[in-house]
Amino acid sequence: MMKNVYSVGQVNTYIKNMFAQDFMMQRISVKGEVSNCKYHSSGHIYFTLKDSAGTINAIMFAGNRRGLSFQMKEGDKVIVTGSVEVYERDGKYQLYAREIELDGAGNLYLKFEALKKELEEMGMFAPEYKKRIPTYIRRLGIVTAPTGAAVQDIRNISARRNPYVQLILYPALVQGEGAVSSIVNGIRALDALGVDVIIVGRGGGSIEDLWAFNEEEVARAIFECETPVISAVGHQTDTTIADFVADLRAPTPSAAAELAVFDHQAAVAEISAKTARMNRALQQKLDMAKLKVNQYQTKLQYLSPESKLHEHRKYAVDLEEKLHRQMEQVLTEKKHRLAILTGQMEGVSPLKKLSQGFSYVADETGKAVTDASTVKVGDPLTVHLLKGTLKANVTEVFDNE
Numbered sequence: 001m002m003k004n005v006y007s008v009g010q011v012n013t014y015i016k017n018m019f020a021q022d023f024m025m026q027r028i029s030v031k032g033e034v035s036n037c038k039y040h041s042s043g044h045i046y047f048t049l050k051d052s053a054g055t056i057n058a059i060m061f062a063g064n065r066r067g068l069s070f071q072m073k074e075g076d077k078v079i080v081t082g083s084v085e086v087y088e089r090d091g092k093y094q095l096y097a098r099e100i101e102l103d104g105a106g107n108l109y110l111k112f113e114a115l116k117k118e119l120e121e122m123g124m125f126a127p128e129y130k131k132r133i134p135t136y137i138r139r140l141g142i143v144t145a146p147t148g149a150a151v152q153d154i155r156n157i158s159a160r161r162n163p164y165v166q167l168i169l170y171p172a173l174v175q176g177e178g179a180v181s182s183i184v185n186g187i188r189a190l191d192a193l194g195v196d197v198i199i200v201g202r203g204g205g206s207i208e209d210l211w212a213f214n215e216e217e218v219a220r221a222i223f224e225c226e227t228p229v230i231s232a233v234g235h236q237t238d239t240t241i242a243d244f245v246a247d248l249r250a251p252t253p254s255a256a257a258e259l260a261v262f263d264h265q266a267a268v269a270e271i272s273a274k275t276a277r278m279n280r281a282l283q284q285k286l287d288m289a290k291l292k293v294n295q296y297q298t299k300l301q302y303l304s305p306e307s308k309l310h311e312h313r314k315y316a317v318d319l320e321e322k323l324h325r326q327m328e329q330v331l332t333e334k335k336h337r338l339a340i341l342t343g344q345m346e347g348v349s350p351l352k353k354l355s356q357g358f359s360y361v362a363d364e365t366g367k368a369v370t371d372a373s374t375v376k377v378g379d380p381l382t383v384h385l386l387k388g389t390l391k392a393n394v395t396e397v398f399d400n401e
Contacts, residue, residue, distance in 0.1 A: 008091070009088070011091075012086065012088045012089075012091045013088060015086050015091070015093075016085065016086035016088050019084060019085055019086050019093065020085065025083060025084040025085070026083045027081070027083065028081070028082070028083065028084060028095075029079055029080065029081040030049060030056065030079070030080050030081075030095060031051075031077070031078065031079045031080070031103050032049040032050050032051045032056075032077075032078070032080075033049070033050050033051065033075060033076070033077055033078075034047050034048070034049065034072055034073065034074060034075065034076040034077075034078055035047065035048045035049075035050055035055075035074060035075075036048045036074075037072055037073060037074055042062060043061075043062025043065065044059060044060065044061050044062055045059065045060040045065075045068070045072065045097075046058075046059050047059075047060075047072065049078070049080060049095065056084075056094065056095050057092070057094040057095070058080060058082075058094060058095040058096075058097055059094060059095075059096060059097065060082075060096075060097040060098075060100065061096070064082075064097065064098045064099075067081075067097070067098050067099035067100060068097075068099075068100045069101075069110060069114065070102065070110060072100060076102060077102065077103040078100050078101065078102055078103055079100070079101050079102075079103050080095060080097045080099070080100050081097070081098055081099040081100075082095055082096045082097040082098045082099070083095075083096050083098075084096075108207050108208065108211060108214075109207065111214075112207075112214050112241065115214065115216060115219075115241060116241060116244065119216070119219055119241065119244070119245065120244070124219065124220075124223050124244075124245050125244045125245065129223070130247045130248075131228040131229075131247045132228065132247075133197060133228050133230065133247060133248050133259065133260065134196055134197065134228065135262055136262050136267065137165060137196035137197050137260060137261065137262070138164075138165060138166060138196060139165070139166045139168060139194075139195040139196050140158065140165055140166070140167050140168070140195060140196065140197055140198075140199065140260055140261065141168050141170065141190030141191075141193065141195035141197065141198040141199070141227070142154055142167060142168065142169045142170065142198070142199050143170045143172050143183060143186035143187055143190065143198060143199070143200045143201075144169070144171075144172060144174060144199070144200070144201055144202050144253070145171065145172065145173070145174045145202060146169065146171035148202070148203055149203050149253075150201055150202050150203045150232070150253040151169060151253075153252070153253045153254040153257065154167070154199060154253050154254070154256065154257040155167065156254075156257075157254055157257035157258055157261065158257050158260075158261045161257075161258070161261045161262065161263050161264065162261050162262060162263065162264040163264075164264060165261050168190065168193065168195055170185075170186035170189055170190055172185075172186040173212075174202040174212060174213075175202075175205070175208075175209050175210070175211070175212055176212075179212035180212050180215045180217050180218055181217075183200065183212060183213070183218050183221070184217050184218055184221040186200075187200060187218075187221045187222060187225055187229070188221060188225075190227065191225045191226055191227045194227075195227060196227070196228075197227065197228050197229075197230060197260045198225065198227050198228070198229050198230070199229075199230050199232055199250075199253070199256045199257070199260060200213075200222065200229055200230070200231055200232070200233075200242060200246070201230075201231060201232030201233045201234075201250075201253050201256060202232075202233055202234070202253075203234065203235075203253070204234040204235040204238055205234060205238075210233055210234050210238060210240055213231075213233045213240040213241065213242040213243075214240050214241045214242070215241075216241075218241070218242055219241045219242060219244075219245045222242060222245045222246055223245050228247045228248070229245075229246045229247050229248075230246060230247065230248045230249070230250050230256045230259060230260055231243045231245075231246035231248070231249050231250065231256075232249075232250040232251075232252060232253040232255065232256035235251070235252060236251035236252060359383050359384060359385050360383075360384040361381055361382070361383050361384075362381070362382045362384070363375065363379065363380075363381060363382075364379070364380050364381075364382075366382075369381065372397055372398060372399060373397075373399060375394050375397065376394065376397060377394050377395060377396060377397060378393060378394060379393065379394045380392070380393055381393070381394060
């Protein structure tokens with residue numbers, strides 16, 4: 001009994017097809033540690049992905065480099081998404097990467113930077129959108145956990161500076177599942193309640209602990225809030241997306257209370273002077289507003305749409321006249337050219353020759369007879385005249401030569 005024998009190429013091709021037909025192998029995510037990382041001059045990246053159980057060779061082609069948002073280096077913990085395929089020539093399989101992201105806290109930092117860049121480009125960090133924190137408030141809204149040092153620090157500072165300020169706490173989850181929606185609901189609820197300022201924050205922690213304040217939903221809730229928002233997340237060295245979007249960032253919850261709650265005793269001493277100063281400032285603002293209105297009126301007259309429309313209409317008429325002249329010129333030139341060509345065609349017209357007494361003689365195949373030596377006695381001929389056609393037979397042939 002004969003056994004089947006295959007070439008190396010056939011085996012490699014078969015194995016390659018097995019990998020290609022495996023759905024999981026075409027879209028797989030693998031995590032591990034980067035080693036032997038080489039950025040080739042062609043733009044391709046060659047590296048090995050390893051863990052305690054084994055290694056796998058990997059490559060990211062230059063065309064997929066958009067799927068890598070950081071400079072990959074030895075020792076990075078990453079998650080690689082792509083396909084596992086067989087390199088047919090060597091009979092080896094490897095991971096072809098389309099996307100690479102850092103694993104764990106590093107990945108969170110990348111997400112933080114990506115969202116920060118996106119929101120900054122949208123203008124959500126722009127100074128012109130920052131609302132002024134009022135100097136004198138009566139009601140302070142607080143979105144934080146009901147227990148913990150943050151809320152207690154805010155209470156203590158507020159009581160010392162101004163015991164007449166009303167504190168309204170929205171008890172929110174500040175980390176873990178449900179924290180994002182809880183914080184968003186708190187901001188919107190206090191905004192609808194009409195407090196003067198809202199403090200959003202919590203105590204310190206790791207980037208994972210503070211992550212709820214790095215989510216886009218929380219950032220948008222702060223940005224869309226009509227009430228001025230002070231962020232007070234973590235310690236002085238901690239920075240979150242909420243800090244960039246908020247109207248004011250405080251390094252700690254205690255500092256947020258200092259910024260939000262005015263000193264009552266100092267305010268009583270200054271109120272008379274401030275009243276006079278406010279009246280003067282108000283008058284100046286009214287005068288500036290009147291000046292701006294006058295400037296806008298002048299500018300509006302200068303930029304009148306009616307004037308612009310009239311100008312464009314005149315320009316359109318000029319273009320129409322120019323086009324008409326150019327078309328007339330082209331038509332004249334074409335007519336002149338046509339007359340010349342007509343004269344030339346009449347000079348070589350077969351009908352004109354026939355009208356002068358000439359005829360067109362053809363043999364039985366329809367071919368023109370121009371040489372007497374090409375026919376013989378008895379051959380049938382067709383003679384075309386200006387008016388009518390004659391059928392004739394050759395009775396005699398004369399050779400002029």
